[in-house]
Amino acid sequence: MSTLTVTDPVLHEFAAEVGAEGPVAVAGGRTRWAVGGALDPDARVVSAPAGIVAYSAPEMTVQVRAGTTVAELAAELSTHGQRTALPERGGTVGGAVAVGENPVDVMGRGRLRDAVLQVRYVSAEGELVTGGGPVVKNVTGYNLPKLMTGSLGTLGLMVEFVLRTNPVPAASRWLSSADADPTASLATVHRAADVRWDGVTTWVLLEGHGPDIEADSARLRDLAGFAEVDGPPPLPPHRWSLRPADALGLPARTTGTTVVSVGVGLAWSDEAQPQRVVDAGVGAVAARVKHSFDPTGRLNPGRRVGG
Amino acid sequence: MGLLDRLTRRAAPVAPLVADLRAALSDDRVRVDGAERALMAKDASVFGGGVAGPTCFPTSTEEVQAIMRVAARHDAAVVPRGAGTGLAGGAIPLGAPIVVSTGKMNRILEVDEANGVVWVEPGVINLDLSRHLRPLGYHFAPDPSSQAVCTLGGNVANNSGGPHCLAYGVTDAHVAAVEVVLADGEVVMLGGLEAEPAGYDLRGAFVGGEGTLGIATRIAVRLTRNPPAVRTLLLSFAAVRDAAETVSAIIAAGIVPAALEVMDQRITVAVENFVSAGYPVDAAAVLLAEIEGLDDGVDIDAARIEEIGRANGATDVRRAGSDHERELLWKGRKTAFGAIAQLAPDYYLHDTVVPRSALADVLEQVYEIADRHGVVVMNVFHAGDGNLHPLLLFDAREDGTLERVHAAGAEILRASLAAGGVLSGEHGVGVEKQRFMDELFTDADLDHQNRLRRAFDPACRANPGKVLPMGHSCADIQALRSVPTEVWG
Numbered sequence: 001m002s003t004l005t006v007t008d009p010v011l012h013e014f015a016a017e018v019g020a021e022g023p024v025a026v027a028g029g030r031t032r033w034a035v036g037g038a039l040d041p042d043a044r045v046v047s048a049p050a051g052i053v054a055y056s057a058p059e060m061t062v063q064v065r066a067g068t069t070v071a072e073l074a075a076e077l078s079t080h081g082q083r084t085a086l087p088e089r090g091g092t093v094g095g096a097v098a099v100g101e102n103p104v105d106v107m108g109r110g111r112l113r114d115a116v117l118q119v120r121y122v123s124a125e126g127e128l129v130t131g132g133g134p135v136v137k138n139v140t141g142y143n144l145p146k147l148m149t150g151s152l153g154t155l156g157l158m159v160e161f162v163l164r165t166n167p168v169p170a171a172s173r174w175l176s177s178a179d180a181d182p183t184a185s186l187a188t189v190h191r192a193a194d195v196r197w198d199g200v201t202t203w204v205l206l207e208g209h210g211p212d213i214e215a216d217s218a219r220l221r222d223l224a225g226f227a228e229v230d231g232p233p234p235l236p237p238h239r240w241s242l243r244p245a246d247a248l249g250l251p252a253r254t255t256g257t258t259v260v261s262v263g264v265g266l267a268w269s270d271e272a273q274p275q276r277v278v279d280a281g282v283g284a285v286a287a288r289v290k291h292s293f294d295p296t297g298r299l300n301p302g303r304r305v306g307g
Numbered sequence: 308m309g310l311l312d313r314l315t316r317r318a319a320p321v322a323p324l325v326a327d328l329r330a331a332l333s334d335d336r337v338r339v340d341g342a343e344r345a346l347m348a349k350d351a352s353v354f355g356g357g358v359a360g361p362t363c364f365p366t367s368t369e370e371v372q373a374i375m376r377v378a379a380r381h382d383a384a385v386v387p388r389g390a391g392t393g394l395a396g397g398a399i400p401l402g403a404p405i406v407v408s409t410g411k412m413n414r415i416l417e418v419d420e421a422n423g424v425v426w427v428e429p430g431v432i433n434l435d436l437s438r439h440l441r442p443l444g445y446h447f448a449p450d451p452s453s454q455a456v457c458t459l460g461g462n463v464a465n466n467s468g469g470p471h472c473l474a475y476g477v478t479d480a481h482v483a484a485v486e487v488v489l490a491d492g493e494v495v496m497l498g499g500l501e502a503e504p505a506g507y508d509l510r511g512a513f514v515g516g517e518g519t520l521g522i523a524t525r526i527a528v529r530l531t532r533n534p535p536a537v538r539t540l541l542l543s544f545a546a547v548r549d550a551a552e553t554v555s556a557i558i559a560a561g562i563v564p565a566a567l568e569v570m571d572q573r574i575t576v577a578v579e580n581f582v583s584a585g586y587p588v589d590a591a592a593v594l595l596a597e598i599e600g601l602d603d604g605v606d607i608d609a610a611r612i613e614e615i616g617r618a619n620g621a622t623d624v625r626r627a628g629s630d631h632e633r634e635l636l637w638k639g640r641k642t643a644f645g646a647i648a649q650l651a652p653d654y655y656l657h658d659t660v661v662p663r664s665a666l667a668d669v670l671e672q673v674y675e676i677a678d679r680h681g682v683v684v685m686n687v688f689h690a691g692d693g694n695l696h697p698l699l700l701f702d703a704r705e706d707g708t709l710e711r712v713h714a715a716g717a718e719i720l721r722a723s724l725a726a727g728g729v730l731s732g733e734h735g736v737g738v739e740k741q742r743f744m745d746e747l748f749t750d751a752d753l754d755h756q757n758r759l760r761r762a763f764d765p766a767c768r769a770n771p772g773k774v775l776p777m778g779h780s781c782a783d784i785q786a787l788r789s790v791p792t793e794v795w796g
Contacts, residue, residue, distance in 0.1 A: 002749045058559030127751045133729040135660045137692040140730040142756040146511025167561035211603030241503040245421035265502030276505040281495040292758040306506030
């Protein structure tokens with residue numbers, strides 16, 4: 001028998017509920033429900049099962065069902081001094097992986113797609129499929145976890161993951177300056193977990209060993225008078241994804257508040273990002289992927305990934 | 308159309324195919340001579356059976372596209388090839404396909420610091436890229452042992468790793484975008500420089516595709532900043548188990564070093580005879596640990612690693628006192644496989660991953676399995692991420708030896724799977740591990756991998772006969788390997 005054969009009866013029950021016919025959609029916490037466009041109202045809505053299946057802190061991996069809330073997982077990991085690359089803004093683990101957005105502090109926590117080691121999903125034919133593997137390094141076969149992350153459930157309804165975890169740094173500190181070059185601020189420190197800039201003020205999140213944070217704090221003070229603060233203000237509502245160099249020009253191009261994640265290319269603004277366009281050639285491959293995974297278009301009908 | 312019809316159809320029109328390729332490139336960059344084809348028939352793996360067709364040396368994306376279009380017109384298969392250092396047979400041409408060497412596409416195109424990437428062509432050598440970036444304060448993190456010769460295109464195809472991938476991740480974490488020529492000649496840019504490119508992550512799916520999803524022609528590789536401070540520790544142990552348990556304990560303590568490499572005594576003795584790198588030859592195993600960061604932090608972590616090592620039986624802990632000493636230790640680690648060539652005419656390097664907590668137990672099984680099959684095994688591996696590299700030494704001229712080596716290898720794979728591991732951590736599946744794929748994955752899992760592959764290459768013309776086991780469409784083309792060598796003249 002294949003070692004990745006699914007034995008968990010809870011997963012088989014979910015597969016039976018999804019079945020093999022008729023339009024079907026999956027709901028998590030509905031915190032990002034509008035992403036990808038309106039769902040076909042004819043779709044039957046199901047919810048993935050919840051629960052942390054196996055957590056090995058020494059191994060730095062956690063096996064978790066898709067319906068588990070991000071908050072519950074974060075609380076469990078924090079009891080062992082660990083965290084994941086899931087954005088902690090509510091919702092479920094399955095929803096977060098399906099949407100595929102990185103955490104705001106992606107330079108500290110890492111990219112979400114690099115943390116999804118193994119994915120299990122129910123296919124359009126109602127079968128349980130496993131992609132990837134449960135260990136931290138793996139190039140065995142094609143990389144289905146990458147394909148599923150950010151797929152909005154249009155290729156399979158995700159039900160369980162093995163995620164990479166990481167130690168929570170020993171110390172952390174926010175600093176800010178209203179008179180700093182944001183790019184120079186990022187370059188000055190060894191390892192910033194997050195650098196934000198609203199066109200005037202720069203905020204830097206340092207993480208690591210205490211003495212290292214002291215050393216980087218001193219560099220920032222010397223650079224532009226950075227001082228310790230509780231944290232940055234809440235982010236504006238609309239998330240943008242840009243090239244890092246282009247994102248720096250966004251505060252000047254938008255009205256209202258815009259905050260750029262420096263060096264990353266994410267931004268948050270009172271204005272929404274215009275619809276992005278996927279190149280036609282790439283779109284053709286994507287359409288073939290969609291058709292081969294979901295020939296009848298029954299999975300999350302109405303949702304569009306990208307463009 | 309049946310397989311035999313396809314075979315016949317592909318093998319027959321020799322001259323027109325070569326003529327069309329030459330018209331697309333030039334006479335001297337499409338080679339059909341025996342010497343060239345013999346060279347292209349093999350890679351660094353132990354596998355034979357390769358038969359190369361015409362070998363092309365394109366210099367641009369447009370030329371790769373032209374080759375792909377000629378191939379599509381003739382329904383010919385195409386195999387991309389970098390330096391041929393792969394160990395799973397991924398570059399072995401099956402059924403006399405067109406071989407596309409990326410050797411003449413070796414330019415570093417543009418360092419784009421503002422967007423954190425460097426654009427390269429696929430034939431750029433891994434170490435050349437890091438050397439080019441060093442004065443700017445950056446490097447390319449994946450550092451396979453073959454980094455002095457292997458290419459970025461090969462790294463992308465195999466999703467290559469290396470000792471320093473423990474903290475930084477393997478190749479797919481370092482590729483922002485990749486321009487690909489698909490098997491039908493379409494050119495697509497997968498991924499992008501935006502923080503989160505729109506659409507499915509086809510870039511992530513392409514990296515590690517072993518040349519079966521198309522040919523990479525331009526790659527945007529992420530710039531990794533050079534660390535301000537590095538500490539390198541060498542811990543000696545009286546038992547391999549102690550070294551393995553130290554690795555588990557370091558990870559469990561929440562320390563993620565840049566590298567954690569274990570070498571057993573057989574390896575250190577061979578290395579010392581070869582390059583005198585400074586490894587103790589009386590220890591049963593050594594652990595090479597490297598930490599990168601700021602001065603204070605690396606000292607804190609180094610002290611904790613020493614403490615954990617001593618608590619787990621380390622008999623000696625040495626810190627590299629100079630850059631020279633550190634470079635020597637790494638030279639020793641990375642030339643381990645060259646050193647082995649002194650000991651036996653042939654070796655077979657395995658590659659599996661197990662949970663880090665299972666390292667010590669699986670290693671004991673590896674020694675037991677090798678002993679039982681009468682094969683000498685040495686272990687040098689990326690312990691920090693559970694990536695085992697048992698090295699089996701043999702002399703292929705002795706009757707029955709290769710069979711015993713393969714039998715031992717199969718048992719090692721199965722022991723790794725039984726421990727909750729996977730078949731490959733960084734070498735890939737190629738032709739080496741196809742037949743074991745269904746011991747890890749179910750039929751439904753493999754069917755879905757095949758769907759991904761067919762979405763990129765519906766006609767199965769890109770590197771056919773690799774990765775997926777027999778019974779999954781693109782693998783059945785393996786029968787092509789029997790095409791006679793004379794057909795290309």
